[in-house]
Amino acid sequence: MKNIHKKTTKYKLMTHKTFLKGLLPLIVLALSFQACVDELDQVNPNALTLDTFWQNAGDLNGGLNATYASLRDENILGIKWEYNRTDIAVPSVFRNKSTGTAIYDQTFDLTTNEVQNKWNACFKGIFRANQVIDAYYRLEDTFNGADAEQSGIYILAQARALRGYFYYVLHNSFNKGSLPIFETVPVEIADFQKSFSTSEDVKAFYLADLEYGKENLPGTYNAWQSEAGNGNLGRITGGFCEGLIAKTYINENDFVNAEIYLKNVIDNYGYELADDLAKCFTGIAEFNNESIFEINYSYDANPLGLDEQKLSQQISHQLNDGNQVQFSSWLTLKYRAEKPDPLNPINLVNRNIYDTSGNLDSIQENVVRMYSLRMNNSMTSVDDRDGRMYGVENAEYGTEKSAATHGRQTPNFIKKFTGWNTENGGLGEDESADKDNRSDINIPIMRLGEIYLLYAECMIEKGDLSEALRYINRIRKRSGLILLGKSTETSAEFVGSTTTYMDDIDMDPSNGEQSVTLENLENHLRFTEKPLELSLEGDRAYDLRRWGVWKQQLENLSTFEYDSWHFRNNRMGKNPTRWRCFIMPTGVLPTYDDPNLPDYAFRQVKSTPEAHFINGNRRAKEPHLRDALTGSKNFIEDIHAYLPVPQDELNSNLNWNQ
Incomplete structure (x- = not known):
């Protein structure tokens, strides 16, 4: 027992020493930490705080610029992935x-990156808008004089309109x-723990922001320049606010209220359709009179070149060189089926004719283009003799090493939002180091063409054919298409020798005449009209949902099968065969006459296409050309019609379900 006591005493002594030995560093660390805390309590003279920033209109405009910069997050529009949920793209x-992907196959959930990124991008914009709004109210009394007060109102109205747009999305x-709902900037951790408001309350909240913007902002880009001075081009407009209010009603199938706002946008702002659809997407006429609001991009960039400090966008390159998005097969065939009006002079072209060696033989003058101008402004087809892609004919595109070619993976290229009208010999998007695979083409959020189609929908619901x-x-006349209905209708605005009307809804006499009703x-x-005019634009997901046809449309498209054909004997230039790039419905032969075929092919093409224009050694029933094959089976209205609240929000917001 005595020995045990000695050992115990010794153990206690050693433990005490060990404890003291361990405690001393902790005491030193604590003292050091206190010194650090005292140091941290000092004001950093270089930091932006409420005491040093948000002091004047200049600071408010700086915050407003940051709010506009939030629009450059490409997840808000989701051009690269949002349309894969619908019938538009794959x-x-x-x-x-x-x-496919989780989005395309309708297997996305609250952990899917796109879901999280879209949520984050919108709330970042809301946070920045709220910073400006809060600061404005703190400084409101300092805006002395009519000019200063008006300047302040413009700042507040822009911030509220942008917040309204983010909440609309x-x-x-x-x-x-x-x-x-965040009306102000959260300050304490508890401020972030917001319970979710009802859909009706959220709608009322953002509609109030949009109404304020409508009443207090210049209506158009031109009005901004005339009322607020040069240097204001690209700011959010009152016309956009009114258009977004109209779309809010449309999304609920409230056509009566939507009609009022849509007609006002059409009649009272001075908007007009651009004469060429290319002016809306290629950068050649940005901020034109059709544009109601567009995201402004530029090659000018912060030297750091990080995130949104890059003022240019990646969409153009990812649609062209990156080929991250393709139009669905049914939409491709829809574009190819559109009928150019043979009487309209804009459809008359000069077409190159090549000999069997691929050398230019002659030029046909004033022939009717093969495909519509609307298609030419939206996508390529390898056999399009009249469209151009970066200065070369469609089948020639892809001979340059930097440019992808028409093929199995890229049967069609999307031309919207790209610089396809650039005459660079088929090089594709500018890939120079200083451009860094980015583009300065603006991206429209809303244009008059969309407003026209929404208003037409209201008229259909109203019974006004x-x-x-x-x-x-x-819309159709702008792209040189045959017009719908009868030339004797009171609505027939383009009667004359350069316009064709057809009272046949599908414009295909072989199907029998189906009068427009x-x-x-x-x-x-x-x-x-909507998918062809507004592909990768507008609110296709919202449309399919409000029409109640989303599941039905995906299931319908999934039933169609397609063959892929080689485009061979390419006489558009000395180019190789384009493999498996021409989409046709299974069992349907490409029978139209190509003007570059030898005479014997014209006589035999219907019976032996394999010997001529398109190689008959086709791949039948290509699975990769089927639309929504998996997504149509997985789609459940209650789960997939809306995106779910992201997992990060559920983890961080303890009151989300209160």
């Missing part, structure tokens, strides 16, 4: 492997519209 990986994208045709035909015009608007 991811390029699907063209390669017959497998969130409300129509996530959780059936139920969201946390004549007025609906008036606005649809204005309210019922079939509604279907035509939904599945022809």
Whole structure:
């Protein structure tokens, strides 16, 4: 026992010494930490705080510029992935492997990156807008004089309009519209723990912002320049606010209220359709009179070149050189089926004719173009003799090493939002180091063409066929298409020797004449005019949801099978065969006459196409050309019509379900 006591005493002594030995460093660390805390309590003279920033209108404008910069986050519009959820597009990986992505296959959930990124991008914009709004109210009394007061109102109205837009996107994208409402900038951790408001409350909140913007902002880009002075081009407009209010009603199928706002946008702002659709997408006429609001991009950039400090966008390169998005097969065939008006002079072209060696033989003058101008401004087809792609004919594109070619993975290229009108010999997008695979082409959020089609939908719902045709035909006339209806209709604005009207809704006499009616015009608007005019634009997901046809449309498209054909004996230049790049419905032969074929091919093409224009050694029933094959099976309205609240939000917001 005595020895045990000695050992115990010794153990206690050693333990005490060890404890003291360990405690001393902790005491030193604590003292050091206190010194650090005292140091941290000092004001950093270089830091931006409420005491040093948000002091004047200049600071407010700086914060406003940061809010505009939030729009450059490409996840807000989601051009590279959002349309894969719908009937418009497929991811390029699907063209390669017959497998899609979580978005395309409708297997996305609250952990999917795109879901999280879109949520984050919108709330970043809201946070920045709220910084400006809060600071404005703190400084409101310092705006002395009419000019200063007006300047302050413009700042507040822009911040509120931008906040309204971000909430519009969130409300129509996530959780059936139920969201946390942030009216001010959160200060304490508890301020972030927001319970979710009802969809109706969120809508009322952002509509109030948009109404304020509508009443207090210049209506158009031209008005900004005349009312606020040069240097204001690109700012959010009152016309955009009113258009977004109209779309809010449209999204709820409230056509009565939507009509009021849409007609006011059409009649009272001075907007007008551009004479050439290319002016809306290629950078040649940015901020034109059709544009209601567009995201402004530039090659000017911060030397650091990080994130949003890069003022240019990646969409152009990823649609062209990156080929990250392809139009769905049904939409491709829709574009190819459009009828150019043979009487319209804009459809008359000069076409190169080549000999069998690929050398230029002659030029046909004033022949009717093969495909519509709307298609030419939206996508390529390898056999298009009249369109151009970076200065070369479609089948020639891809001979340069930097440019992808028409092929199995890229049967068609999307031309929208790219510099396809650049005459650079087929090099494609500028890949020089200083451009860093980026583009300065602006991206439209809203333009008059969309407003026309929304108004036409209101007229169809109202039962006014004549007025609906008036606005649809204005869109069609701009692209040189045959117009719908009868030339004797009161809505027939373009009667004359340069315009063809056809009272046949599908414009295909072989199917029998189907006169234009309210019922079939509604279907035509939904599945022809809107997807072809507004591909990768507008709110296709919202449309399919509000029409109640999303599942039905995906299932319908999934039933069609397609063959891929080689484009061989290429006489558009000395180029090799384009492999498996021409889409046709299974069992349907490409029978139209190509003017460059030998005479014997014209006589035999219907029976033996394999010997001539397109190689008959085709791949039948290509799985990678099927649309929504997996997504149509997985799509469940209650799960996939809206994006879910992201996992990060559920983890960080303890009151999300209160």
